[in-house]
Amino acid sequence: MEEYDVIVIGGGSTGTSVARDCAMRGFKTILFERGDLASGATGACAGMISGGTKYVLQEPEFSAMCTMEVINLSRIAGHIVFRTPIITAILTEEELKLRASFAEKYGALTEKRQASPILVLSPQEARSLEPKLSSKIILAAYFDEMFIDPFRLTVLTALSAKRHGAEIRTYTEVIDILHKDGEVYGVKVRDRLNGKEEEVKGKIIVNATGAWVPEISRMVGVKQTLRLNKGTHVIFDRRITRFGIICQALDGRTVYLFPHETGSILGTTAIDIFTSPDEAEATYDEVEYLISSMEMAVPSVRKARVVRVMCGVRPLIAQWWVPEGDVTRNFKVIDHEERDGVKGLVSVEGGKLVVCRAMAEKITDLVCEKLGREAPCRTHLEPLPGADGKISVEELASKYRVSPQVAGRLASRQGTLAHAILSEARDERDFLSSVCLCESVTEAELRYVIRNEWGVTLDALRRRTRMGMGPCQGFSCGFKAMSVLAEERGIKVDEAFKELENFLAERWKGHFVILRGAQLSEYEMTQAAYACVGSIDVKIGGGDK
Template sequence: MQYATVVVIGGGATGTGILRDLAMRGIKAVLLEQRDLAYGTSSRFHGLLHSGGRYAVKDPESARECIEENRILRRIGRYCVEETEGFFVRLPEDDEKYEQQWVEACSRLGIPAVPISPQEARRLEPCLSPRIKTVYRVPDAAIDGFRLVWQNAASAAKYGGSIRTYSEVIKIEHVNNRVVGVKVRNTLTGETDAIACDYVINAAGPWVGQVGALAGVTVNVKPDRGTLIAFNHRLSNRVINRLRPPSDADIFVPHGTVSILGTTSVPSDRPDDFQVRTEDVLSQLRVGQVLFENLEKYRILRAFAGTRPLYSSDAKGRAAARTFAVIDHAKTDGLYGLISVAGGKLTTYRLMAEKTVDVVCQYLNIKEPCRTALEPLIPEHPPEKINEARRFFPSFGVEKAVARLGSNLDGVLNRLKQDNTARQLVCECELVTLAEIREVAAMDTSFCLDDIRRKTRMGMGTCQGTFCALRSVGAVVAEGLGKDRTPCGLLKDFLQSRRSGIRPVLWGSQLREAELMRAVYGATLNIDGVVRCERK
C-alpha cells in the first residue's frame, strides 16, 4: 500500500498549488485527480488575472486579495501571464453614482485606477464603441489556466510531490474520528487501490461538497455555471470590463489571437454542469455588443462552460462573496486529518494554498515558511537556450513555444536535434511541432488526445482540430498512448470533445467550418465506418 503524509484531492490550480507548497516545505504528498489536470474550473473560465476592480465595491476582501496576488503571479508565473492591462468602461446607460463608488473603493484598496479620455481609449482600442463616456486603466492581465496548473505540477515534482490523474477518490477512510487513508478507483480501468495517509486536503473545487460527503461531513459549496464565448479574433489588446455592478457578458479578455467574452451566472446542482445553451450565447452577444458594436461580424470559435465553487451559507450567484474558506474538520466536525478549502478564484489560488498548508504544518509542527510567492514556477530560460530554440521553431513562434513548454523545453529540443521530421508542425494554429506532441504523449499523465490538447493547445486554434487531430494520432500511438483504444477511437473521442463546444454556435462562418470538418472525417475518411451500397 502506498503511503503519503498528505493526500490532496483535486487537480486544478488550488490543488496543484497546495501540492507545490507541501513539497517545498518538505512534506511527502500525492495529488489525486479524477480526470486530467486542469479539467475543471481552472480551464473553464475567461482567463482573467483580476486586478480586484470587479469586486472593489461589493466584495472588498476579495478585491484586496486579488490585487496582492496579481502582483505575485506576474512575478512567479510570467510565462503564464500576458500583461495586457485593462480598461473599465462606462456607457451612457450605466450609473454614474456607481462609478464614483467604484473609484473611491479602488483608492481605499490600493487598486490603481487611472482615468483616461474616451478619445485616448479609442485610439488605443479602435474597436470600442464611440458611445463610451468614461474609462479607467487598471492592472488586469490575461492568464493561461492550463499552463499555470501544469507549471505548478512541474515545480511540485521537482521537490518530490507526485501526481496521479484519472484517479477518483471513492472513500475517505477514518478510524476513531481520525483520517487514515483513501480508497481510489482508476477511472480508465476501474481498478481500485488504497493510499494510507495522515491528512487529506479536499481541494476539489465545485466537487468539494461531494468529496466531503465521502468522509461524512458537509461542505456548503454551491456550483454556479458560467458560459463563455471564444472569438476567432483579438477584439482588443486589453481586458475590457464594463463599469457597472458585476453582471453577464461584461468582460472581454484577449488571449493570444482570440478573445473570450463572459460570463453568465446560473446556480447548478452539478459540479460537472458544462452544457452550453445557445440562448445563453445569444443573450451574451446582445449585451456584449454595446461595448463592441460590430461584434456580430466576428466569427465565434466555440462556446464553453464551467462551474464556480461558491462557498456561502445563503447567498447565491453574483451575490455570493468570492473570498475563500479553509475548513479544519477537526474543529467543525470532530474529524481529525481532513481539511477542505472552498470558494475563491484562480487569481487567489496561491494564497488559498498557502493558508491551507499552514494548517497542516501546525499539526505537523513544521516551521518551514511558505516560499511559493518568492520562487518562480519554472526557472528562467537562459538566453543561449532561447537562441538554440530559434534554430528549430518558426521565428514568430519561439517565444510562444518557450512559454508553453516550460520545463519540457529541453526534452523537446533533444527530440528536434535527433530527428529532422520532428520539426514539422502538427498544429499550425498554435504552432505545435511533432516533437512537442511526442514529448507530452510520453508523459505518464497522458492517456488521450484531449490530454495532449490541455498540455500543448493542439486543436484549440482556428480549425478546432480539423487538420491537426489526424496528424497527431500517429505520433501519440507510437508513444503508447491509449493502449486500450484504437487510433480511430482516440480520434473520434477528440473530435467529439471539440464538437461539443462548436454545436451551440453553428451559424455563419463557424457552420461552414464545422461542415468542412464533417466532410473531411465523415465523407473523405469515413471515420464512422458507414457502408454504402452502390445502386445497380
C-alpha cells in the same frame, strides 16, 4: 500499502498548489485528479489574476491579498503572466455614477498592484485607441490587469510538486474515502484509463475539488454546502479588439471581452446551479446574453466568428440572499475535525484562480499544525519550471532554425524549457513539423508533454499546448496527434481511434450549442474528413472479400 502524509484530491489550480506546498515542506504527498489537470473550473476561466475591479470596495483585505498574489505569480511564473490593457466603456449615466465611485479607491491601489492608474478617456479618445468601440459610449476608463495561462499554471505547479517528490496521478478518481472511528486514513481510487482500483493510505486528506467538494465530503457522511455558480465563456477565432473591453451587461452585471492567446474571450454568465456540476453546460441563451450585452459597446462582436463556448462551475462560499456578484471571492479552509468531528479531513471552499497559491499556503499551514511539523512556506519564492530566466525568441528561432512564430509560441508556454524541447529535435528535424497549425504546435512539443507533463490523452495535450483550440478545432491536428500519442504511449490502434473520438467529442461540446458563420464550413470539413475519409463512424459488419 504505502502511507502518505497528505492525499490531495483535485488537480485544479488549488489542488496542485497544495501538493506543491506540501511536497516543498517535506510531506510525502500524492494527488489524485479524476480527469486531467485543470479540467474543471480552472480550465474554464478567463485567466485574469487580480482582485477584480468589483472586489476592491467590497472586500479590501481580500483585494490586498489578491494584489500580493499577482506579484507572487509574476515572480514564480513570469513567462505565463501577461498584462492586458483594458477599456471600460460606459454607456449610461447610471453606470457612470456607479463606476466613478470606486474608480478613485481602485486607483489608489494601482501602484501597489504594479498596474497602471485608471485614466479617464473621452469617447473620442477611447475610440481612437480602440476603433471597434461603439459611437454610443459616453465615457471610458483605461486601466490594465494581469492575466495568466491557467492550464500552464496548473501543469507547471504539478511539475514543481513532482520535482519536490509529490506523486501526481491524473485520470484517477477517488471513489471512496477510507475512514474508521471518526478518522480518515486513506482513499480508494480507480484508474479511469485502465479501470484498476487500489487503496492508498494517508494521514491527511485535502479535498480541493472545487465544485465537487460536497460530493467528496459526502463519502464520509459530511454535509457541506456551496453556492455552485455556472459561468460560460464564448471564444472567438481572433483578437476582435486590441484592448480588453468591459461593459455593463443587459441585466446590469458586468461582461468583458479580452484578447486571449490567439483569440478573444467573452464572459461571463453567473447562474446558480442545483444539479451536479458534471451536468453543467453552456446554453444558447447564455451565448446570446453575452453577445447581446457586449455588442452595445463593441457592435462588431455580433459578426465575429465564434469558435466555441465553454463553461465552468464556481465553488462559491454559500452566501445567499445576495446576487452572485456580491458573494465573497474569499476562501475558507475547513478543518473537518473541528467542524464535523472527522479527523484528518480538510477541505477548501470558495476562492479564485489568483489566490490558488495563498489557499494552498493556508491549507499547508493547517497540515503542518496537524502533523506537528514546522516548515515555512516557500512557494511564493521558488520559480516554477521554465520560469527561471528570460528567453530570447529570436535566439531560439535562429538556433534551432524554426520560425519566430513557432519559437515565440513555444516560449510563451514553456519558458526556458523551450531549449530542451527544441534541442531534442536537433537530430529529429522531422519533429519540428507543426501538428497544429492554428496554434503552432510542433510534434516535438507534443512528444515532450507526453513524456513529461502527464499528457496521456489528446485532451491533455490540448490543455498543455493549445493544440486544437484554434479555429479548426481539431480538424487538422486530431488525427496527427493521435498517431504521435499512440506511438509514444504504445496505445493500440482501436484505443487510439477511440481516443480520437473522445477528443472530437470533447471539442463538439463547445459547438452544438452554437455553430455560426464560417465555423459551419469548419464543421462540414471535420464531418467529411473524419467520417467520409477516416470512416470513424462506420460500423464494420461483413467482410470485404
